[in-house]
Amino acid sequence: MDVTIYEVAQRAGVSIATVSRTLRGTGPVASKTREKVLKAVEELNFTPSRLGVSLAEGRHAANGIVFPNLSGPYYTEVLLGYEEVASELGRSVLILSTTGRTRVRDLVKDLAGRVDGLLIFGHTAPDDVIAELIQVGMPLVFVSREPLAGADTLRAENTASARLLAEHLALHGYERFAFLGAPLVTGDDVDERWQGVRSVLGAAIEAVPTGHYTVDDGHQAALRLLRSGDRPRAIICSDDEVALGALLAAEELGLAVPDDVAVTGWDDIMAARHARPALTTIRQPMRELGARAARALDELITAARSTPNHLTLTTELVIRASCGHHPQEEPR
Amino acid sequence: MDVTIYEVAQRAGVSIATVSRTLRGTGPVASKTREKVLKAVEELNFTPSRLGVSLAEGRHAANGIVFPNLSGPYYTEVLLGYEEVASELGRSVLILSTTGRTRVRDLVKDLAGRVDGLLIFGHTAPDDVIAELIQVGMPLVFVSREPLAGADTLRAENTASARLLAEHLALHGYERFAFLGAPLVTGDDVDERWQGVRSVLGAAIEAVPTGHYTVDDGHQAALRLLRSGDRPRAIICSDDEVALGALLAAEELGLAVPDDVAVTGWDDIMAARHARPALTTIRQPMRELGARAARALDELITAARSTPNHLTLTTELVIRASCGHHPQEEPR
């Protein structure tokens, strides 16, 4: 990309203003002139410099997204939904992964300087940068986090479905529960799930931490949990990956799921259906979260909307085999 | 981000050149002046406009990456390795996902206009755009593709390990094989794997297509394959995800792995170790591929190097349970 609008103008025998007008369709251009210009553009294989355009237009035509990592389908799916819609809207997407990173503050600020708007997962960005960004009016949408003034927040419903799940498990007659993948910060998705199940299970459930929310960490934590003296009758996991890890641990210890210990997940990632036994879980529209975030950002950026939106998408309890036997599945 | 270098200069009572010098550490600045400038910067909370900087510097300080999708760990891992190193080198990364996209040509060109260099997976970008990009001297590194003039290519070794794997399976005494996940384009990783195994197995192996290289598609294809009259004794899969799908299919049909049918994968993703039975596979340094690509691009961009490199990283045959019983594992 080396040829500039000046060369095109010169070759076409017109001014750069005319070239610009022709290419963007803004303002009138005589059809003979237009032809000359297009011909020159063609011959020179001219593409307007993004930098020049952006500087003049005063916008990047790009969105950012900050996530912890990409282990497992959750962030990945949201990311893809986001990128697809952003792309439709003519915006590129810049990514920033924060786990294992030092100076996240600076990275986020730098990213913010390159885009017109940002999707931020949960609490992956330091509060003070967020405050700064809101302060300067940068369009922001948070996914998987409690509402926040000055920015959009978007999440899938957690508490109600957590209750639904807890109640379903209680109906199985289980009495001791564990919540594997204890919340790390208050106000994010996992915390809401925990609050939800605890609100119905009360003292019968205890929170067990896992480190990260990965298959591996779930596996390790479940191993410890299941080996302990009084193991729970049912393990409600923070998400499907942790649950997959729990399934592994149970198998390793020779425990049958759901007969010895029931296990449930969250998200309904593809592997949940394929797991053995298939995971009872809560389906959450990951792709749509990303897509909606991109659209919300677009509204904010184009100033089609100025007041923040706080949206909660509905989820669905998906009952499969891992939570216990159900009459309709096992006719007597 | 609204305050410009002019306001800082004014407030500090100096020229914009001095502000720039102070901030970038280029050229001399009296320490008293420096202090005044830094104070003004602080008070105004000034951050140089990325667009301004890039336009003046003549570089984006950003890299792009184009991949088909993010289903499964392979692209994801490479992406993360890439982003991490790019970030260390002070470059942001812009992504472009191509599956299900129309006008990939335009998307790639647009992306190219926003970055200093591009990592492109296999054959995800149309040949003519690639030719154009090489033509204009855009730094390019291809991952998982056969060498190409005018750009770096980077891949993990395929053919030799494919032979190794095939020979190992032959030692088990198997006679009929299938390669699940037939190559879609010639010259990419999967094609090399196929060529490798076929070179030792000859007519004893047949290629079976899967659509995409996903768990689901592998599952479906394996189901058809295993139901057919003369099912193969061993299934060599194009990658771990397809293999995971094959495992599912075998289980569904009541076939024991490896006793009724052996299955192998490729990549050694995390799930391969956790699968039941654990997958025999070829370990490939995905993260490192991404990291190296970022460094290679940096060399090309900074003109530290001008001749293309074509690098092949070594892989490792990881023998686990899914390919058959081994003496050392099962002492008589």
Place this chain on the structure above:
DNA sequence: TTGTAAGCGTTATCAG
């Protein structure tokens, strides 16, 4: 040590 001014590549206003 500091300031002036010429780029960098567009867009868009305002006269013709």
Place this chain on the structure above:
DNA sequence: CTGATAACGCTTACAA
């Protein structure tokens, strides 16, 4: 309809 020309926000010779 078209062309000067002033932004846009910075970097960097070149002078002083």
